[in-house]
Amino acid sequence: MTFSDIDNGWSGSDTLLSRDEFEAAIRAVGAERYHDKHPFHKMLHGGELNKGQVQAWALNRYCYQAAVPRKDAALMSRVHNRDLRREWMHRVVDHDGLGEEPGGIERWLVLTDGLGLDRNDVQSMRLALPATKFAVEAYVRFVREEPLVVAVASSLTELFAPKIHKERISGMLENYDFIDDTVMAYFRRRLNQAPRDADFALEYIKQHALTRREQDACIAAVEFKCNVLWVQLDALRHAYVDGHIPPGAFRPEGA
Amino acid sequence: MTFSDIDNGWSGSDTLLSRDEFEAAIRAVGAERYHDKHPFHKMLHGGELNKGQVQAWALNRYCYQAAVPRKDAALMSRVHNRDLRREWMHRVVDHDGLGEEPGGIERWLVLTDGLGLDRNDVQSMRLALPATKFAVEAYVRFVREEPLVVAVASSLTELFAPKIHKERISGMLENYDFIDDTVMAYFRRRLNQAPRDADFALEYIKQHALTRREQDACIAAVEFKCNVLWVQLDALRHAYVDGHIPPGAFRPEGA
Numbered sequence: 467m468t469f470s471d472i473d474n475g476w477s478g479s480d481t482l483l484s485r486d487e488f489e490a491a492i493r494a495v496g497a498e499r500y501h502d503k504h505p506f507h508k509m510l511h512g513g514e515l516n517k518g519q520v521q522a523w524a525l526n527r528y529c530y531q532a533a534v535p536r537k538d539a540a541l542m543s544r545v546h547n548r549d550l551r552r553e554w555m556h557r558v559v560d561h562d563g564l565g566e567e568p569g570g571i572e573r574w575l576v577l578t579d580g581l582g583l584d585r586n587d588v589q590s591m592r593l594a595l596p597a598t599k600f601a602v603e604a605y606v607r608f609v610r611e612e613p614l615v616v617a618v619a620s621s622l623t624e625l626f627a628p629k630i631h632k633e634r635i636s637g638m639l640e641n642y643d644f645i646d647d648t649v650m651a652y653f654r655r656r657l658n659q660a661p662r663d664a665d666f667a668l669e670y671i672k673q674h675a676l677t678r679r680e681q682d683a684c685i686a687a688v689e690f691k692c693n694v695l696w697v698q699l700d701a702l703r704h705a706y707v708d709g710h711i712p713p714g715a716f717r718p719e720g721a
Numbered sequence: 722m723t724f725s726d727i728d729n730g731w732s733g734s735d736t737l738l739s740r741d742e743f744e745a746a747i748r749a750v751g752a753e754r755y756h757d758k759h760p761f762h763k764m765l766h767g768g769e770l771n772k773g774q775v776q777a778w779a780l781n782r783y784c785y786q787a788a789v790p791r792k793d794a795a796l797m798s799r800v801h802n803r804d805l806r807r808e809w810m811h812r813v814v815d816h817d818g819l820g821e822e823p824g825g826i827e828r829w830l831v832l833t834d835g836l837g838l839d840r841n842d843v844q845s846m847r848l849a850l851p852a853t854k855f856a857v858e859a860y861v862r863f864v865r866e867e868p869l870v871v872a873v874a875s876s877l878t879e880l881f882a883p884k885i886h887k888e889r890i891s892g893m894l895e896n897y898d899f900i901d902d903t904v905m906a907y908f909r910r911r912l913n914q915a916p917r918d919a920d921f922a923l924e925y926i927k928q929h930a931l932t933r934r935e936q937d938a939c940i941a942a943v944e945f946k947c948n949v950l951w952v953q954l955d956a957l958r959h960a961y962v963d964g965h966i967p968p969g970a971f972r973p974e975g976a
Contacts, residue, residue, distance in 0.1 A: 532801070536797070540798035542797075543797075543861070544904050548787070548790075551817050552824075562810065564810055564819075685868070
């Protein structure tokens with residue numbers, strides 16, 4: 467059963483939204499549900515976490531980073547239009563790199579290195595929270611199986627990303643003595659990449675969601691994606707702030 | 722039901738093949754079944770086809786070319802190892818291009834342009850033989866669903882490709898006045914690309930097929946892939962040499 471079989475988010479209306487209404491509805495999802503609203507993010511940016519908690523965040527978030535090129539390749543594998551595949555390939559290259567370009571996952575590992583985490587622990591994902599891995603794989607599955615325009619829409623949390631990245635760069639540099647400029651390279655790079663990708667995807671769904679049901683499914687896809695991100699922070703908060711670390715998961719020194 | 726559920730090609734033996742025996746078994750598949758043995762190819766290279774028949778070949782073969790980056794992206798979408806994704810991404814770039822590089826599909830369209838075919842007819846695939854499209858999509862499905870090492874093995878017909886490409890370049894240039902050097906750019910480029918990719922994939926399956934059943938499934942994958950190619954030439958021969966063009970398919974002028 468796919469997401470759209472059980473809940474494609476249809477509003478019950480058949481009235482097509484205008485381009486502007488459609489965009490506003492997408493943006494409203496972010497205003498309500500994007501993970502910059504999550505208490506764990508406020509703690510992360512505000513310097514309220516200890517190093518072990520920041521380690522837990524970076525180690526878990528790696529799972530998401532590592533899944534992104536797989537979900538983008540899954541999307542490409544469904545696309546018959548070469549121009550769209552070529553456009554989408556930039557995303558894979560942004561994360562995996564190509565030739566001399568190391569890519570965003572490598573920059574994420576520079577961050578986890580800087581936090582003193584072992585690369586094998588990070589890359590094996592064996593210490594990550596199961597909730598993280600379930601959420602991330604739900605995203606890959608969504609992009610592989612949902613209608614193409616809906617799969618594209620699920621990337622649109624990138625509309626909301628530059629703000630959180632800016633906050634993160636300044637907040638984390640200011641508040642943590644174990645964070646320096648080098649390890650923030652990932653976020654600095656995403657400041658340029660995310661808006662370009664988001665603009666493209668937004669225009670794509672405006673052109674290709676041709677019925678109200680498709681528009682509503684696109685809006686629901688952004689909600690779904692916000693849930694993918696939110697769940698990860700709920701799990702981090704429960705395990706590493708409230709102190710309920712599940713069996714087998716990363717235990718910071720002294721925890 | 723996937724290919725390996727119904728026939729993974731298991732020989733019944735549990736004795737692991739040596740690296741050399743395994744490679745020899747893969748190569749033996751090509752010696753027996755690669756489409757350079759097909760009568761239609763001998764006709765193509767030998768100058769025995771008329772222009773309409775060469776058009777039919779190029780128009781149908783476009784479906785295969787256009788599917789290749791989708792099957793390669795499908796493989797990447799399943800790969801958790803970043804190094805393997807980065808290696809495989811070259812294949813997508815080789816076909817789709819990236820940035821200034823137009824890629825192999827564009828070079829194929831230069832060939833179909835040169836043959837006087839309309840790009841819309843070619844790219845829409847609406848005039849292609851159904852047998853072509855079924856075979857090509859079976860390949861995409863195979864790579865998406867089969868065990869990863871078996872999916873990699875299915876690319877190994879590239880071991881046999883340089884010989885056919887060399888024959889094609891010289892044979893077609895010599896034998897057809899409607900073929901010139903420009904339109905053969907696709908094949909010239911593949912002379913370098915295919916051996917690099919084939920060497921990588923061959924080493925990969927030697928390292929990752931760790932049981933005889935996996936080795937046999939890899940050998941069967943090369944047979945499967947040879948069938949994908951052979952079926953396309955059977956369909957071309959039946960339609961355009963024997964003269965049984967099915968409803969809706971391309972009809973050369975005067976046919």
